[in-house]
Amino acid sequence: xxxxxxxxxxxxxxxxxxxxxxxxxxxxxxxxxxxxxxxxxxxxxxxxxxxxxxxxxxxxxxxxxxxxxxxxxxxxxxxxxxxxxxxxxxxxxxxxxxxxxxxxxxxxxxxxxxxxxxxxxxxxxxxxxxxxxxxxxxxxxxxxxxxxxxxxxxxxxxxxxxxxxxxxxxxxxxxxxxxxxxxxxxxxxxxxxxxxxxxxxxxxxxxxxxxxxxxxxxxxxxxxxxxxxxxxxxxxxxxxxxxxxxxxxxxxxxxxxxxxxxxxxx
Amino acid sequence: xxxxxxxxxxxxxxxxxxxxxxxxxxxxxxxxxxxxxxxxxxxxxxxxxxxxxxxxxxxxxxxxxxxxxxxxxxxxxxxxxxxxxxxxxxxxxxxxxxxxxxxxxxxxxxxxxxxxxxxxxxxxxxxxxxxxxxxxxxxxxxxxxxxxxxxxxxxxxxxxxxxxxxxxxxxxxxxxxxxxxxxxxxxxxxxxxxxxxxxxxxxxxxxxxxxxxxxxxxxx
Numbered sequence: 001x002x003x004x005x006x007x008x009x010x011x012x013x014x015x016x017x018x019x020x021x022x023x024x025x026x027x028x029x030x031x032x033x034x035x036x037x038x039x040x041x042x043x044x045x046x047x048x049x050x051x052x053x054x055x056x057x058x059x060x061x062x063x064x065x066x067x068x069x070x071x072x073x074x075x076x077x078x079x080x081x082x083x084x085x086x087x088x089x090x091x092x093x094x095x096x097x098x099x100x101x102x103x104x105x106x107x108x109x110x111x112x113x114x115x116x117x118x119x120x121x122x123x124x125x126x127x128x129x130x131x132x133x134x135x136x137x138x139x140x141x142x143x144x145x146x147x148x149x150x151x152x153x154x155x156x157x158x159x160x161x162x163x164x165x166x167x168x169x170x171x172x173x174x175x176x177x178x179x180x181x182x183x184x185x186x187x188x189x190x191x192x193x194x195x196x197x198x199x200x201x202x203x204x205x206x207x208x209x210x211x212x213x214x215x216x217x218x219x220x221x222x223x224x225x226x227x228x229x230x231x232x233x234x235x236x237x238x239x240x241x242x243x244x245x246x247x248x249x250x251x252x253x254x255x256x257x258x259x260x261x262x263x264x265x266x
Numbered sequence: 267x268x269x270x271x272x273x274x275x276x277x278x279x280x281x282x283x284x285x286x287x288x289x290x291x292x293x294x295x296x297x298x299x300x301x302x303x304x305x306x307x308x309x310x311x312x313x314x315x316x317x318x319x320x321x322x323x324x325x326x327x328x329x330x331x332x333x334x335x336x337x338x339x340x341x342x343x344x345x346x347x348x349x350x351x352x353x354x355x356x357x358x359x360x361x362x363x364x365x366x367x368x369x370x371x372x373x374x375x376x377x378x379x380x381x382x383x384x385x386x387x388x389x390x391x392x393x394x395x396x397x398x399x400x401x402x403x404x405x406x407x408x409x410x411x412x413x414x415x416x417x418x419x420x421x422x423x424x425x426x427x428x429x430x431x432x433x434x435x436x437x438x439x440x441x442x443x444x445x446x447x448x449x450x451x452x453x454x455x456x457x458x459x460x461x462x463x464x465x466x467x468x469x470x471x472x473x474x475x476x477x478x479x480x481x482x483x484x485x486x
Binding site: 025026027028030031032034035037038041042044045046047048074075101104105107108128131132134142145146164167168170247250251253254256 | 422424427432434441448449451453
């Protein structure tokens with residue numbers, strides 16, 4: 001809203017004087033120059049964040065998209081598996097009909113870009129190669145406005161993808177609003193891989209009991225991490241707690257990766 | 267699906283259908299074609315064009331996958347000594363395994379990934395290398411069937427401490443917001459402001475397109 005207000009205000013103030021015709025290229029060029037600056041400022045040293053989430057419910061995915069964009073995206077490159085509610089933007093596809101102009105519109109739409117599709121061994125290694133390409137991911141991240149990247153996978157490959165992403169990401173954010181078989185497997189996997197200490201559990205504000213029960217059911221007694229709740233608009237009920245949790249997770253990730261030290265794999 | 271459709275083939279078909287559509291339209295216009303051709307052919311051509319265009323878009327999207335995957339038969343293994351943790355050639359593989367074993371020690375070596383094909387000569391070579399060092403399959407938990415243990419080292423190696431990292435995040439976010447502002451301005455200029463100023467009501471009857479329309483105050 002602030003950006004829109006600024007834009008409108010500037011347009012009115014200038015009385016459209018300098019805003020006609022090819023002058024628009026100056027603005028588009030400046031916009032892209034700033035995008036490049038934003039992408040290189042972290043010098044490829046950004047955290048990778050895995051977003052685990054329930055599949056299949058459109059309203060929940062919409063809220064989670066806002067959460068990913070607002071609270072998680074700024075801190076690193078976010079990855080999640082693709083489903084029908086979290087996939088490349090159809091609008092952006094249609095804009096391809098208008099040529100390269102879509103590249104100027106994409107940062108405004110903040111689409112979820114597909115970074116890999118895994119359906120066999122080679123494409124699985126392709127996902128690993130993609131994860132290793134920090135500079136490209138940095139730019140794609142600013143191009144998509146910090147939205148989570150999606151990874152498409154065949155049914156028999158999604159567990160491998162999660163495994164690879166578990167090892168290869170610094171922070172894990174898991175939405176446990178609706179825990180079914182897939183999410184249950186992921187929770188158990190987090191525990192077995194000793195990844196709970198870098199996991200932040202979140203849930204939709206309408207399902208706190210279900211989330212709590214799911215953790216109690218799938219984790220051993222005593223291992224009951226806090227659950228942070230968000231609403232339909234993508235706002236956290238305890239935003240400061242989430243920021244604190246992210247800070248702590250980042251702090252751990254930074255201390256884990258001193259030069260010469262490799263992340264633990266088990 | 268992949269074997270039948272390819273982006274090149276689909277776009278060629280799309281172009282062909284489009285060409286037929288144009289020919290039908292031209293023929294209909296010149297009245298050199300029978301009426302049934304335009305009434306039947308036109309909807310078919312339109313529908314086909316639409317279908318192939320959508321198909322082409324989705325294929326173009328799906329074909330935009332990373333092409334950096336390794337060629338078939340090559341291997342990937344974790345090697346902490348290598349900057350990106352990769353080795354791609356079969357010849358290097360044994361040496362990399364040896365390095366990995368030397369770096370980690372038998373106790374810490376928990377996984378080695380080679381090509382899932384058990385008949386692969388690379389796998390036999392790696393197996394021989396490990397056996398010669400007294401490491402058996404039991405020690406490494408068996409061969410991973412499909413690179414389950416594959417992982418990419420963290421990008422945070424050598425990063426600044428948390429306050430500096432968060433400062434970078436803030437600067438990055440600010441730059442992105444500024445970029446969005448300029449992009450909105452540019453897109454609005456092209457799609458809203460410029461077309462409006464180019465419409466005839468702003469030209470006040472002028473036969474020549476005017477940069478600033480009929481606003482005298484805006485004209486220099």
